Amino acid sequence: MWRIARFAAAAEAAVSVRGARWFSAAIPGPCIVHKRGADILHDPWFNKDTGFPLTERDRLGLRGLLPPRIISFEQQYDRFMESFRSLEKNTQGQSTKVVSLAKWRILNRLHDRNETLYYRVLIDNIKDFAPIIYTPTVGLVCQNYSGLFRRPRGMYFSAKDKGEMMSMIYNWPSQQVDMIVLTDGSRILGLGDLGVQGIGIPIGKLDMYVAAAGINPQRVLPVMLDVGTNNVRLLQDPLYLGLRQPRLEGEEYLNIIDEFMEAVYTRWPKAVIQFEDFQMKWAFETLQRYRKRFCMFNDDVQGTAGVAIAGLLGAVRAQGRPLSDFAKQKIVVVGAGSAGIGVLNMAKQVVTRMTGNDEIQASNPFWLLDKDGLVTRNRKNLDPAASPFARGNPEAEGLMEGASLVEVVKKVRPDVLLGLSGVGGVFNNECCSWLLQRKEDFVFNQVQWFRAVYFLASKSHAKRLLLDNVPNVQSINQVLAAMRESTSSRPAIFAMSNPTANAECTPADAFKYAGDHIVFASGSPFEDIHLGNGKAGHVNQANNMYLFPGIGLGALLSGARVISDGMLQAASECLASYMTEKEIQDGILYPSISSIRDITKAVGAAVVQEAVDEELAEGHGDVGSKELIHMSKDEILEYVGRHMWFPVYSPLVHEK
């Protein structure tokens, strides 16, 4: 059974924190610093720039190293925001890439210089700044990393460091680390293997941990495990900063990860580790290998699943149906990778709980497609991870192994069309066949025609080129148009792939071709759509950022040894219950990112509660497991809020 009772309780807790002033968290006491003078000015953890008061300048040997005028934190904040706004003005009309990178640079310079001010502007302006420090700009940053590199951030462990990691881990200057985000750079967003350049992802994710979950930035560690790259362009690039060798495979690869995990847990046994952007085979293998031994999770597999399920439960509510009708939804998932399979695994768990039936095969409500089309039991070399979702008797429903997306959508008339394929515009994938038939009529010259066909499956700008040049564009959106025939009164279209150009379709196309009545979500941010008559098509952002900070925070504060399915489920349920009926009816399935700190607090509390209920919680700091057990729901919420770091200048006290 779906745990309706807990769902309602979570909703209550969530509502009670909505609108609460999160900055009521305790102001930190004095901070001990072991350096003096210029060393402090060059340490972004302690630096206050012109904000050091006179007494501190005296105490810390800063007199004469700064201009005499003392500028308050608020003035520094305003000055930064002013320079950010003038950058926006001065770059008007330039390409998105130029503007996005310029914005990223100005924020990154502040990050490198003064962390307190950086995190304060980030928290206060999260809606505007998340798309810069996180998806989608972070993808651009990773692609251009070698050129953008100025100062290192985080730690780099390479295949050449075998046997050394246990000592290397002690090179990290912070005594305590709570949260680690780790990648091997093998599948960065939908951009593929970016090798060492993928370090931007752990950095961006940990920025979200600080901003959303209030993890102390002195206690986060972004990590790149550089085991080589199979990206030929990078291997040939003389300025590439990673190991210039093909990726390690098999046991050699696993030995490196094993060594890293042992090293981390030797130094910081209570740290939580988030695996991020690993290619599918290693995402599943490492999850299996470590999840019972360490406090870790895979965000792409598990965080994504929780966010998608929360949104899909909202889509059921939007139809005015009871939550238990989730089990009756026909769900087409495009992309059988770590994320797509992760979503299906969790959806299956939810259906199983709702129906009490372990065996989904009787009325399998899932259709899974990968690059070779519909996945069925007739598939040669069927991937074991995809096998539970392979259609058993596709012929009975007029389909066959490898059926195209448009065939599947036309036959199945799904309630949900969810993309996690990494392929931009794939919900319009009839373009290619349409183009092939219309070669002679084509308005471009032949070279352009070939280029368009070649790029079409993966590049949405090629699709735009076509839309701008080809009459009768309706015919190229057959998949979306077929969603008009969905049996749902509010069909859900989730184009979850990142970054922006990799979204399976744009929201404008989704509302235009599938109809105004759909609910829509994308992984990267898009503006809402004007539908005419003063109506707006709401664009939700179905991104795992709504959950991973709360999962990490809850795991940390519960002191759980491992992260159980129940804890992940509790996180998802809490997010699902966050939305009011009115919001849901308006097609709003996720809260505004502006309230991400409140959401994360509620999710964190739900995770702690579940860890306690499952007797996994061992406590955190001076709060032991016994105290956690005796806390009420409100007390747990208060406990979580109290431990969320908030950026203010602490008085610095020097100690030798």
Ligand SMILES: NC(=O)c1ccc[n+]([C@@H]2O[C@H](COP(=O)([O-])OP(=O)(O)OC[C@H]3O[C@@H](n4cnc5c(N)ncnc54)[C@H](O)[C@@H]3O)[C@@H](O)[C@H]2O)c1
């Ligand atoms: N919104 C989010 O929170 C979120 C979370 C995780 C991943 N993602 C995005 O999802 C995408 C996939 O991630 P992943 O880890 O599963 O990648 P993956 O490489 O493991 O899997 C990609 C899958 O897509 C399939 N595919 C490729 N071309 C296809 C086509 N033309 N039609 C149908 N299927 C096709 C592949 O066969 C494969 O099964 C990425 O773009 C990633 O950024 C988004």
Ligand SMILES: O=C(O)C[C@H](O)C(=O)O
């Ligand atoms: O990083 C994101 O924005 C979401 C997700 O983890 C992804 O890999 O796309």
Ligand SMILES: [Mg+2]
């Ligand atoms: Mg990811």
